[in-house]
Amino acid sequence: xxxxxxxxxxxRAAGRLNQPRPAVVETRVDGTPVRVNRxxxxxxREEWRVVDRWWxxxxxxxxxxxxxxxxxxxAVVFRDEARSCxxxxxxx
Amino acid sequence: MIACILVPGFExxxxxxxxxxxxxxxxxxxxxxxxxxxxxxxxxxxxxLGVRPGMRLGEGLATCPQLVLVEQDPAAAEQAWxxxxxxxxxxxxxxxxxxxxxxxFETRGVERLYGGLEAALRRALAAVGTAWDPRAGAAQxxxxxxxxxxxxxxxxxxxxxxxxxxxxxxxxxxxxxxxxPRRRAELHELGVKSVGQLAGLPGAAVAERLGPDGRRAWSxxxxxxxxxxxxxxxxxxxxxxxxxxxxxxxxxxxxxxxxALLETVLARPERGDRFIRKLALSARLVGGGSWxxxxxxxxxxxxxxxxxxxxxPKLAELPAPVLELRLELVELTEHDGQQLxxxxxxxxxxxxxxxxxxxxxxxxxxxxxxxxxxxVAPWSRIPEARALFVPRDD
Numbered sequence: 094x095x096x097x098x099x100x101x102x103x104x105r106a107a108g109r110l111n112q113p114r115p116a117v118v119e120t121r122v123d124g125t126p127v128r129v130n131r132x133x134x135x136x137x138r139e140e141w142r143v144v145d146r147w148w149x150x151x152x153x154x155x156x157x158x159x160x161x162x163x164x165x166x167x168a169v170v171f172r173d174e175a176r177s178c179x180x181x182x183x184x185x
Numbered sequence: 186m187i188a189c190i191l192v193p194g195f196e197x198x199x200x201x202x203x204x205x206x207x208x209x210x211x212x213x214x215x216x217x218x219x220x221x222x223x224x225x226x227x228x229x230x231x232x233x234l235g236v237r238p239g240m241r242l243g244e245g246l247a248t249c250p251q252l253v254l255v256e257q258d259p260a261a262a263e264q265a266w267x268x269x270x271x272x273x274x275x276x277x278x279x280x281x282x283x284x285x286x287x288x289x290f291e292t293r294g295v296e297r298l299y300g301g302l303e304a305a306l307r308r309a310l311a312a313v314g315t316a317w318d319p320r321a322g323a324a325q326x327x328x329x330x331x332x333x334x335x336x337x338x339x340x341x342x343x344x345x346x347x348x349x350x351x352x353x354x355x356x357x358x359x360x361x362x363x364x365x366p367r368r369r370a371e372l373h374e375l376g377v378k379s380v381g382q383l384a385g386l387p388g389a390a391v392a393e394r395l396g397p398d399g400r401r402a403w404s405x406x407x408x409x410x411x412x413x414x415x416x417x418x419x420x421x422x423x424x425x426x427x428x429x430x431x432x433x434x435x436x437x438x439x440x441x442x443x444x445a446l447l448e449t450v451l452a453r454p455e456r457g458d459r460f461i462r463k464l465a466l467s468a469r470l471v472g473g474g475s476w477x478x479x480x481x482x483x484x485x486x487x488x489x490x491x492x493x494x495x496x497x498p499k500l501a502e503l504p505a506p507v508l509e510l511r512l513e514l515v516e517l518t519e520h521d522g523q524q525l526x527x528x529x530x531x532x533x534x535x536x537x538x539x540x541x542x543x544x545x546x547x548x549x550x551x552x553x554x555x556x557x558x559x560x561v562a563p564w565s566r567i568p569e570a571r572a573l574f575v576p577r578d579d
Contacts, residue, residue, distance in 0.1 A: 110572040
């Protein structure tokens with residue numbers, strides 16, 4: 094008896110690019126960020142909301158902020174309204 | 186002798202492997218989306234309660250309100266069937282599969298190997314596995330072997346010699362002879378209900394009344410023409426699959442993922458310089474079902490554009506969102522005299538250098554370190570849904 098020599102091939106799991114990463118954000122009363130990952134925010138450039146997939150079991154409700162930190166670095170952070178926590182994200 | 190191994194209701198049995206509890210309940214294979222609402226094979230319990238394969242869906246549910254409809258899983262059935270065929274091939278049988286659940290082989294070569302016809306058939310049944318309840322039939326002719334396997338009980342072997350052939354076939358029901366349902370109905374109306382009654386009719390009259398299909402059925406009823414069984418060419422085993430982080434229903438996204446899979450599978454070293462003759466695309470669907478389409482190319486090729494053009498349109502036929510997409514090179518052929526390029530295409534050398542560079546990176550950093558970014562939904566408002574990264578280990 095001779096076993097088959099071919100290799101069956103593999104299942105490759107595709108990953109998501111620009112996955113959100115948890116961030117430590119301090120805010121003002123109105124919810125705008127003051128410090129992102131312990132770095133003070135120098136400028137708040139833009140703010141927008143994304144509400145999507147409300148028809149699924151994993152709805153998305155995010156409040157995004159594009160900020161410039163005191164170090165000169167650009168950053169995009171958002172607050173996940175459903176889970177009440179903050180994330181940074183590239184590619185936004 | 187020609188042997189036939191039969192697993193009745195194979196598609197249902199394959200679909201029930203994921204939910205074995207249903208095997209003891211009244212269950213039937215649901216009709217495929219977009220086809221006539223007719224039930225597929227049914228379980229023994231459903232049969233006991235009056236449900237028959239081929240019954241209209243509404244009639245089946247009215248007959249047995251507790252009937253469970255099992256969704257078709259063609260990819261699982263195909264995979265299980267391929268495992269069975271390989272197991273038979275590993276035992277030395279040169280198989281000629283007719284359809285999932287029915288396979289023929291010539292016993293002449295293996296009789297000596299296993300010490301006789303019955304021992305060889307017993308070995309074949311063992312190779313299929315008792316879980317499938319296979320039955321075996323053997324005769325000098327293909328149709329007679331199929332009829333014998335149909336009559337046999339699970340695990341039983343039925344050998345029909347040529348002398349006993351007509352006596353064996355005569356009392357069998359006409360349903361065993363493959364023909365168009367309306368031709369069968371016509372014969373029933375004429376009072377022809379057994380194989381023997383059909384075989385007893387004059388051939389010319391049958392051909393005149395029922396046409397070529399009837400003539401073929403008549404010929405089979407008389408045992409059929411003696412024909413050789415040719416073993417299949419075992420399929421190539423080059424498979425690439427892509428699992429999505431979430432179910433994907435968008436056709437454009439699927440086309441892009443398919444293109445990435447195609448590039449990866451073409452770069453597999455096992456393919457060597459061989460050309461692709463037949464390839465299959467399958468998908469695992471949301472809700473547990475599966476989907477599969479295969480394409481045989483008139484001219485074997487490795488051209489990305491032609492392969493995409495052959496299979497991409499099939500993605501529009503997907504009945505539900507996809508969790509995993511799988512591409513299989515089923516049959517490869519040697520070079521068959523295609524016109525080669527006189528000069529290499531622009532960028533060809535750069536492509537080779539890039540691949541070599543990536544190979545070096547992979548060698549130094551390990552598997553999974555080289556990825557391809559596939560833009561899947563660039564219009565999405567959710568940044569992480571716009572692109573996927575797919576590992577490239579080719």
